[in-house]
Amino acid sequence: MPTPLEKWVEETAELTGPKKIYFCDGSDAEARVLIEKGISEEKINGKPVFSRLNQTLWPNSYYHQSHPNDVARTENLTFVCHSHKDTAGPNNNWMDPAEAKMKMTILSRGVMRGRTMYVMPFVMGHPDSPFAKFCVQVTDSAYVAVSMRIMTRMGKVAAERIGSRADFIKGIHSIGELDPNKRFIMHFPEENLIWSIGSGYGGNALLGKKCISLRLASWIGRNEGWLAEHMIIIGIEDPGGKVSYVTAALPSACGKTNLAMLRSALPGYKVWTLGDDIAWLWVDKAGQLRAINPETGFFGVAPGTSPKTNPSMLDTLKAGSFFPTLFTNTAINLDNNEPWWEDLTKDYPAHLIDWQGNKFTPSPDKKAAHANSRFTVSIKQCPTLAKEYDSPQGVPISAIILGGRRTTLVPLVYESFNFAHGVFCGSMIGSETTAAQAGAVGLLRRDPMAMLPFCGYNMGDYFSHWLDFGKKMVNPPRIFFINWFRRGENGKFLWPGFGENIRVLKWVIERAQGKAGAVETPIGFVPDAKSFDTSGMDLSLENLDKLFAVDHKGWDAELKDAKIFFEKFGSHVPQELRNELVTLEKRLKVT
Numbered sequence: 001m002p003t004p005l006e007k008w009v010e011e012t013a014e015l016t017g018p019k020k021i022y023f024c025d026g027s028d029a030e031a032r033v034l035i036e037k038g039i040s041e042e043k044i045n046g047k048p049v050f051s052r053l054n055q056t057l058w059p060n061s062y063y064h065q066s067h068p069n070d071v072a073r074t075e076n077l078t079f080v081c082h083s084h085k086d087t088a089g090p091n092n093n094w095m096d097p098a099e100a101k102m103k104m105t106i107l108s109r110g111v112m113r114g115r116t117m118y119v120m121p122f123v124m125g126h127p128d129s130p131f132a133k134f135c136v137q138v139t140d141s142a143y144v145a146v147s148m149r150i151m152t153r154m155g156k157v158a159a160e161r162i163g164s165r166a167d168f169i170k171g172i173h174s175i176g177e178l179d180p181n182k183r184f185i186m187h188f189p190e191e192n193l194i195w196s197i198g199s200g201y202g203g204n205a206l207l208g209k210k211c212i213s214l215r216l217a218s219w220i221g222r223n224e225g226w227l228a229e230h231m232i233i234i235g236i237e238d239p240g241g242k243v244s245y246v247t248a249a250l251p252s253a254c255g256k257t258n259l260a261m262l263r264s265a266l267p268g269y270k271v272w273t274l275g276d277d278i279a280w281l282w283v284d285k286a287g288q289l290r291a292i293n294p295e296t297g298f299f300g301v302a303p304g305t306s307p308k309t310n311p312s313m314l315d316t317l318k319a320g321s322f323f324p325t326l327f328t329n330t331a332i333n334l335d336n337n338e339p340w341w342e343d344l345t346k347d348y349p350a351h352l353i354d355w356q357g358n359k360f361t362p363s364p365d366k367k368a369a370h371a372n373s374r375f376t377v378s379i380k381q382c383p384t385l386a387k388e389y390d391s392p393q394g395v396p397i398s399a400i401i402l403g404g405r406r407t408t409l410v411p412l413v414y415e416s417f418n419f420a421h422g423v424f425c426g427s428m429i430g431s432e433t434t435a436a437q438a439g440a441v442g443l444l445r446r447d448p449m450a451m452l453p454f455c456g457y458n459m460g461d462y463f464s465h466w467l468d469f470g471k472k473m474v475n476p477p478r479i480f481f482i483n484w485f486r487r488g489e490n491g492k493f494l495w496p497g498f499g500e501n502i503r504v505l506k507w508v509i510e511r512a513q514g515k516a517g518a519v520e521t522p523i524g525f526v527p528d529a530k531s532f533d534t535s536g537m538d539l540s541l542e543n544l545d546k547l548f549a550v551d552h553k554g555w556d557a558e559l560k561d562a563k564i565f566f567e568k569f570g571s572h573v574p575q576e577l578r579n580e581l582v583t584l585e586k587r588l589k590v591t
């Protein structure tokens with residue numbers, strides 16, 4: 001008797017018509033074979049899937065170039081197909097599940113012809129965690145198969161647990177014709193199924209990542225009483241050796257990975273890394289908030305990663321292990337066959353080809369690496385990996401940080417008055433768009449909890465779920481808000497960022513411990529001058545004032561915009577948030 005997994009694979013193969021089916025075991029030897037296949041056999045857009053990089057300088061590293069139309073998540077082609085449109089909410093594109101299935105069935109017929117179908121059982125989360133999600137993805141891309149092994153616990157470990165069970169999450173992926181008109185990333189939450197065609201890009205094709213661990217998991221979490229969030233998890237060690245764990249949400253390409261691996265500018269402080277993109281959070285029996293990272297790797301933005309901004313990441317990328325490291329759409333320094341991107345070195349290398357393989361001559365309006373070029377690397381290579389990273393019980397969380405990218409208005413850091421107020425502030429966060437999603441860059445949009453593109457159901461209901469979740473905790477953590485990107489009138493950043501961000505984290509953990517002081521403003525608490533550590537730093541008092549300034553008129557306008565956003569969700573917006581809105585409006589008028 002075939003197992004449900006075997007039966008499903010057989011049915012999927014019948015539809016998609018691959019020339020070969022290969023069951024991945026997740027071994028080291030297998031990854032090598034897949035890379036070799038990608039170098040010598042498989043092609044994408046007429047080019048080999050992988051090429052070998054300098055193995056002395058970048059051990060076990062390989063280069064991948066994607067189709068030029070396939071370089072970022074395509075939110076306009078991403079659908080969440082609940083049976084009722086209202087369940088998906090205005091934050092998601094929606095299609096009737098039967099219609100969507102029909103569409104995908106037609107598009108999938110024979111789509112893997114001539115290709116190998118890789119079958120990848122994998123677990124999101126530690127297999128022994130009560131939150132572990134057992135999944136199987138099929139794909140016809142060796143790049144995706146190699147990436148999935150880096151990013152998830154893939155292979156035997158998952159296959160053994162799935163055994164003859166039928167309740168695994170299913171993912172069907174094919175690169176198809178890489179035609180945007182035939183590209184869809186479809187979610188079927190009621191069937192635990194993801195179906196993605198026409199893209200090989202990370203967020204569209206590594207289905208364990210945004211599709212399962214956020215869109216599907218957020219829906220499962222809503223029904224089961226936990227949260228799936230777009231958050232890093234870090235431990236902050238103080239000079240006394242005490243480690244406090246926090247989670248932080250920022251939209252894609254706003255510095256989450258750098259924050260997760262921050263090298264402290266303050267002596268005695270150290271940041272330990274548990275995750276750089278996704279956190280699953282729950283309340284334990286004692287009423288304590290805990291978090292795990294369901295992933296096992298980093299899929300990070302390359303440009304801007306440098307010895308100054310993230311030295312630990314460069315060490316990670318060069319560490320070499322039995323996990324390969326992949327570089328996608330970076331430039332190549334031809335002299336020694338190294339990956340290169342803007343800011344990696346101060347000067348351009350003499351002989352460079354751009355992310356599309358063309359000879360590159362530096363000019364102010366051209367970039368050699370694509371703005372969303374990426375690396376894929378195992379978290380195990382990270383020199384700051386926290387020892388609890390692999391614990392099925394996760395870590396206790398003392399503070400939640402939320403943020404966005406704002407040129408104006410939002411202070412460097414502030415703290416909400418209480419959990420419900422924090423949920424309100426989180427629900428109205430605005431952030432300027434980045435290259436991580438296709439479309440214009442720098443446009444302000446509401447991006448609550450950095451989850452706008454990833455919440456797998458109606459965001460109004462998501463806000464209610466956050467509020468209910470807060471009520472389960474004995475001592476809900478304080479919620480903080482950060483903005484590294486505020487600029488002065490001269491257009492220059494007011495805050496140096498990177499290693500100096502430890503000063504913000506220090507204030508956050510000291511507030512959580514009830515130690516640091518603050519000033520009350522209409523939007524929340526900002527640090528008082530005594531409590532914010534600027535020792536050894538070259539920051540003018542004027543800039544410090546500007547960083548924490550609360551512009552009442554500006555916030556009033558912000559509130560008006562947030563109201564328009566809330567109105568989209570109509571009756572789904574919880575009354576508690578509506579009350580917070582009125583209260584903030586009053587506070588802004590009085591003061």
Ligand code: SAT
Binds near residue numbers: 073203204253277299
């Ligand atoms: O593009 S991905 O979703 O893979 C990564 C990100 O944008 O956070």
Ligand code: MN
Binds near residue numbers: 230251277
């Ligand atoms: Mn992300």
